[in-house]
Amino acid sequence: MSGPAGDKTGLFADLAGQDAVVAQLEKAAAAAAALLAGQRSPRGGVWGGRPPGPYPRGGVWVGRPPGAARPGAMTHAWLFTGPPGSGRSVAARAFAAALLCPSGGCGQCASCHQVQAGTHADLMLIRPEGLSYGVRQTRDLVLRAAGKPTGGRWQVVLFEDADRCTEQAANALLKAIEEPAPQTVWLLCAPSAEDLVPTIRSRCRVVTLVVPASAAVAKVLVTRDGIEPARALAAARAAQGHVGRARRLALDASAAKRRADVLQVPLSATSLGPALAAAAALVRTAEEEAKAVTEELDEPERDALRRAFGEGSTGKGVAKAMRGMAGAMKDLEDRQKSRATRVKRDTLDQALLELALFYRDILMVQLGADVELANEDADLRKVASASSPESTLRRMQAIMRCRERLTLNVAPLLAVEEMTLSLAQG
Ligand SMILES: [Zn+2]
Numbered sequence: 253m254s255g256p257a258g259d260k261t262g263l264f265a266d267l268a269g270q271d272a273v274v275a276q277l278e279k280a281a282a283a284a285a286a287l288l289a290g291q292r293s294p295r296g297g298v299w300g301g302r303p304p305g306p307y308p309r310g311g312v313w314v315g316r317p318p319g320a321a322r323p324g325a326m327t328h329a330w331l332f333t334g335p336p337g338s339g340r341s342v343a344a345r346a347f348a349a350a351l352l353c354p355s356g357g358c359g360q361c362a363s364c365h366q367v368q369a370g371t372h373a374d375l376m377l378i379r380p381e382g383l384s385y386g387v388r389q390t391r392d393l394v395l396r397a398a399g400k401p402t403g404g405r406w407q408v409v410l411f412e413d414a415d416r417c418t419e420q421a422a423n424a425l426l427k428a429i430e431e432p433a434p435q436t437v438w439l440l441c442a443p444s445a446e447d448l449v450p451t452i453r454s455r456c457r458v459v460t461l462v463v464p465a466s467a468a469v470a471k472v473l474v475t476r477d478g479i480e481p482a483r484a485l486a487a488a489r490a491a492q493g494h495v496g497r498a499r500r501l502a503l504d505a506s507a508a509k510r511r512a513d514v515l516q517v518p519l520s521a522t523s524l525g526p527a528l529a530a531a532a533a534l535v536r537t538a539e540e541e542a543k544a545v546t547e548e549l550d551e552p553e554r555d556a557l558r559r560a561f562g563e564g565s566t567g568k569g570v571a572k573a574m575r576g577m578a579g580a581m582k583d584l585e586d587r588q589k590s591r592a593t594r595v596k597r598d599t600l601d602q603a604l605l606e607l608a609l610f611y612r613d614i615l616m617v618q619l620g621a622d623v624e625l626a627n628e629d630a631d632l633r634k635v636a637s638a639s640s641p642e643s644t645l646r647r648m649q650a651i652m653r654c655r656e657r658l659t660l661n662v663a664p665l666l667a668v669e670e671m672t673l674s675l676a677q678g
Contacts, residue, residue, distance in 0.1 A: 262359035263346045267339045268472040268495050269464030276459060277343065279324030281350035281357050284437075287326055288405060327457050329429045329438040331414075333445050334461025337494025340441040341412050343461060348375055348408045351437060363403070374401040376409045380416040387420035394428040397436050407436045414440035415447035422449050429455050463493035466624060473502055492609060492626050497602075506544070513537050514603045515610055515627065517672065518635050518647075527676040531669040538600040538664075545599070546592045557584055600664060601655060604671075608651045615644045643678040650674035 264274045330347070332340040349367035350357030352374055358364055366372035378385075378393060393409070401407040417425060429438055429452060438456075445453050469488035472495060473479040479487070479502045490511065491498035500507045517534055521527040561577035562570065610632070613625045617636040625632070636644075654671035658664060 263349050263357045263364065264343070265359075265476065266342050266472065266495075267346070267461075269468030270339060270343065270461055273343055273459055273461055276324050277347045277350065278357070280326050281347065283324065283326040284351050284406070285356050328432045328436065329456040330440065330459060331445060331448065331453065331456035332439065332441045332459045332461065333443065333447075335443065335463050335493065337491065337496055337498075338461040338463055339495055340443075340461055341410070342495075343459065344410050344412075344439040344441055348372075348410055348439060351406045351408055352403065354405075374403050374405065374407050376407075378409065378411045380413050384418050385413075385416045385421050386418055387424055390417065390421040390424040394424055397428060397438075398433040400433075401435050405435070407433065408439060409436065410439045410441075412441045415442040417448075419449075422452060426452050426455075464495065466493070469493060469495050469498050473499060477503065479503070486628070489624065489626050489628070507541070510537050510541050511606060514606050515631070517607060518610060518614075518675065519631055521672045521676045523676055524673070527672040528669055531665060531672040534603060534672070535600065535665050535668050538603050539596060541603075542592065542596040542599040545595050546588070549591070550588050553584060553588065554581070557581060597658065600658065600668075604651055604655050604658075608648055611644050611648045611651070614639070615641055615648070618644060639678055647675050647678065 264270075264277070267274060330344070332344045334340050334343075345367065346357075349359070349364045352367055352372060353359075353361060353363045355361065363372065367375055370377050376393070376397060393411075397407060397409045399407060411425075414425075426449070432438070440448070440452075440456060442448055445458050448456075466485060466488040469491070470481065470484040473484035473488065474481050477484075477499060479499075483502055484498075487498045487502035490501055501511060502508075514534060514537060517530045521530040557577070557580060561573050561580070609626045613627045613632055614636045615621075616623050616625060617633060618639075618641045650671050653674075654667050657667040657670075
C-alpha cells in the first residue's frame with residue numbers, strides 16, 4: 253500500500269471518487285473493532301461487551317436487520333454493488349484488510365499486506381472463473397467459511413461476482429448467511445443488488461459504489477501510478493469511470509491501439525465490402541485481446557499445479573502423484589477453457605460498448621449537448637457532421653441489438669457483420 257505511514261485512508265486510496273463508501277466502511281471497521289474489544293472485555297464470555305447489535309449469540313447473529321438505519325454499523329453480510337470497474341472488489345478487499353488488521357486498517361502491517369496479496373490465512377478469496385458457480389463449490393466454501401479465524405479476529409469470505417451463483421449454489425449460500433458462524437463475515441460483490449436473489453439481498457448490508465468522475469479516476473492514476481496528468485485524464489475519459497481499464501489504456505500501448513482499431517469501424521464501415529471487413533477486424537481484435545488476457549493467467553496456473561505435485565522430483569510415490577496430477581490438470585484446463593470463453597465474450601462486449609459510446613458522443617455533438625465526451629478527436633466531428641441524430645440513434649440500436657444477440661449465443665462474426673452492415677446503412 254502507498255500513502256504516508258499511518259495514513260488510515262491509505263487502504264482505500266485505490267478507490268476513485270467513492271468518498272461516501274469509504275466513510276461507511278471506515279465506520280463499520282471501527283464498529284467491528286469495538287465488537288472484538290467487547291468480546292475480550294472482563295464482563296467476559298464471548299460477545300460479552302454488548303455493543304449495539306447485530307452481534308452473534310449462540311452462533312447466530314441477532315439484532316437489527318442489516319441495512320436499515322445505521323449504514324456504518326457492523327454486520328456479518330455485505331453486498332458491494334456498482335458498475336464494472338468502479339471498484340467493488342477493491343472496496344471489499346480494503347474492507348477485509350481493515351477488519352483483519354490489528355490496528356483497524358493501517359495499510360502498512362503484515363496483515364494488511366497479506367490481504368492485499370490475497371494470502372491472509374483468514375481471508376477466503378472466491379473468484380468464479382467460469383460462467384457460473386456451482387452448488388458443489390458453494391458447499392465446500394460454506395464448510396470452510398464456518399471455521400474459526402486463526403488470527404482471532406474475523407474469518408472473511410470475499411466472493412467476487414456472486415451473481416454468477418447458480419440457483420442451487422445461491423440456496424447453499426443463503427443458509428450460510430442466515431445462520432452465520434460467530435466470527436465469519438461475508439463480502440459479496442455483484443453489479444447490482446438485483447443480480448442476487450431477494451432472500452440473500454435482504455440479509456446483506458448494501459454498499460453502493462458509483463461511477464467515479466473522470467477527474468477522480470485521473471487523480472488515482474497520477475498519484476498511484478505516476479502517469480502524466482493529461483494522459484491520465486484522456487484515459488480516464490475513454491474508460492468512462494472504469495479505473496482498471498483507464499490504467500490499462502494509459503500504460504499498455506497495445507490496449508490503446510486495440511481501442512483505436514475498434515473506433516475505426518464507424519469511419520471504415522461505409523459500404524458492403526468494408527463493412528464486412530470491419531466486422532472481421534473487430535472480432536479478431538477482441539479475440540486477440542482476450543488471448544492476451546487469458547495467456548497471462550493460464551501458464552502460471554499450470555506451473556503452480558506442476559510444482560504442487562512435485563514434478564521433476566524422483567523417488568517412491570512420484571509416479572502415483574503424477575497420475576493424480578493428470579486429473580487435477582484436466583480440471584484446471586477445463587476451468588481455463590470456460591474462463592477463456594467468458595473473457596472472449598466480455599472483451600467483444602467491451603468493444604461494442606466502446607463503439608456505442610463513440611456514437612453517443614456523436615449524438616451529443618449533433619445535439620449540441622454540453623457533456624463530457626469520452627472521445628475527443630476530429631474523427632468524431634467528421635462523422636457527426638456527415639449524419640443526422642436519427643441515424644446515430646439507429647446505429648446505437650444496431651450495436652445494442654448485436655450485444656443482445658451475442659448473449660443468445662449467435663456466432664460472433666455473424667452478429668457483428670449484421671451490425672456493421674446496419675452501421676454502414678445509417
Ligand atoms: Zn494493518
